[in-house]
Amino acid sequence: xxxxxxxxxxxxxxxxxxxxxxxxxxxxxxxxxxxxxxxxxxxxxxxxxxxxxxxxxxxxxxxxxxxxxxxxxxxxxxxxxxxxxxxxxxxxxxxxxxxxxxxxxxxxxxxxxxxxxxxxxxxxxxxxxxxxxxxxxxxxxxxxxxxxxxxxxxxxxxxxxxxxxxxxxxxxxxxxxxxxxxxxxxxxxxxxxxxxxxxxxxxxxxxxxxxxxxxxxxxxxxxxxxxxxxxxxxxxxxxxxxxxxxxxxxxxxxxxxxxxx
Numbered sequence: 001x002x003x004x005x006x007x008x009x010x011x012x013x014x015x016x017x018x019x020x021x022x023x024x025x026x027x028x029x030x031x032x033x034x035x036x037x038x039x040x041x042x043x044x045x046x047x048x049x050x051x052x053x054x055x056x057x058x059x060x061x062x063x064x065x066x067x068x069x070x071x072x073x074x075x076x077x078x079x080x081x082x083x084x085x086x087x088x089x090x091x092x093x094x095x096x097x098x099x100x101x102x103x104x105x106x107x108x109x110x111x112x113x114x115x116x117x118x119x120x121x122x123x124x125x126x127x128x129x130x131x132x133x134x135x136x137x138x139x140x141x142x143x144x145x146x147x148x149x150x151x152x153x154x155x156x157x158x159x160x161x162x163x164x165x166x167x168x169x170x171x172x173x174x175x176x177x178x179x180x181x182x183x184x185x186x187x188x189x190x191x192x193x194x195x196x197x198x199x200x201x202x203x204x205x206x207x208x209x210x211x212x213x214x215x216x217x218x219x220x221x222x223x224x225x226x227x228x229x230x231x232x233x234x235x236x237x238x239x240x241x242x243x244x245x246x247x248x249x250x251x252x253x254x255x256x257x258x259x260x261x
Contacts, residue, residue, distance in 0.1 A: 002082060028184055044075060044107075095114045146205050164236055216239055217242070
């Protein structure tokens with residue numbers, strides 16, 4: 001299977017000289033995790049992630065896209081073997097990669113995401129989908145409480161390169177906070193500037209977390225997690241025991257790693 005067989009050719013991009021606020025609107029409204037950046041010739045020059053956007057402290061910023069974009073560490077080509085591309089993405093901890101025409105022609109033509117491979121694996125009923133989640137779940141967890149301030153939680157998420165954090169009360173998962181929640185909240189850092197120049201008080205996780213939390217059991221399968229991720233457009237699923245206590249988490253990367261072994 002080649003990248004061109006499953007890539008998204010309609011994935012949006014943004015020009016490097018456009019306003020960063022337009023990029024933020026696209027990321028928010030379309031729930032995108034990355035946004036490829038192109039020059040006037042539609043050649044790939046970088047990407048913007050949700051994390052990049054959270055470094056802008058004003059909702060009326062005049063910063064251009066080129067001022068906050070980063071160089072993506074990897075770009076796939078349509079004739080590349082999908083498993084090879086996915087292994088490179090996972091090694092770089094990237095869930096999405098831009099696709100360009102060739103290594104010589106950097107014309108942007110779309111995006112390859114882990115979800116595209118998960119979908120085709122479900123359609124083909126791959127045998128490894130029956131593997132229990134206990135075999136692949138991560139047990140070294142970053143968690144927070146509803147009373148934590150979102151700027152503190154975001155800093156911890158950045159330090160560990162996590163895009164989400166389960167919210168726990170008395171050992172039970174009561175919600176989850178993601179980069180998307182934080183981007184929508186507009187209050188990640190202390191002193192986050194409002195439109196009129198006033199400053200917002202630190203916001204608690206309880207005000208931005210997503211509830212109720214969608215969870216699975218360790219005995220559920222990779223296939224169960226894959227279906228849930230695609231149906232709900234979520235990146236990870238908390239795993240709880242019979243007492244509803246959090247025991248692990250499974251994300252899209254865990255799923256794809258298991259499927260391409």
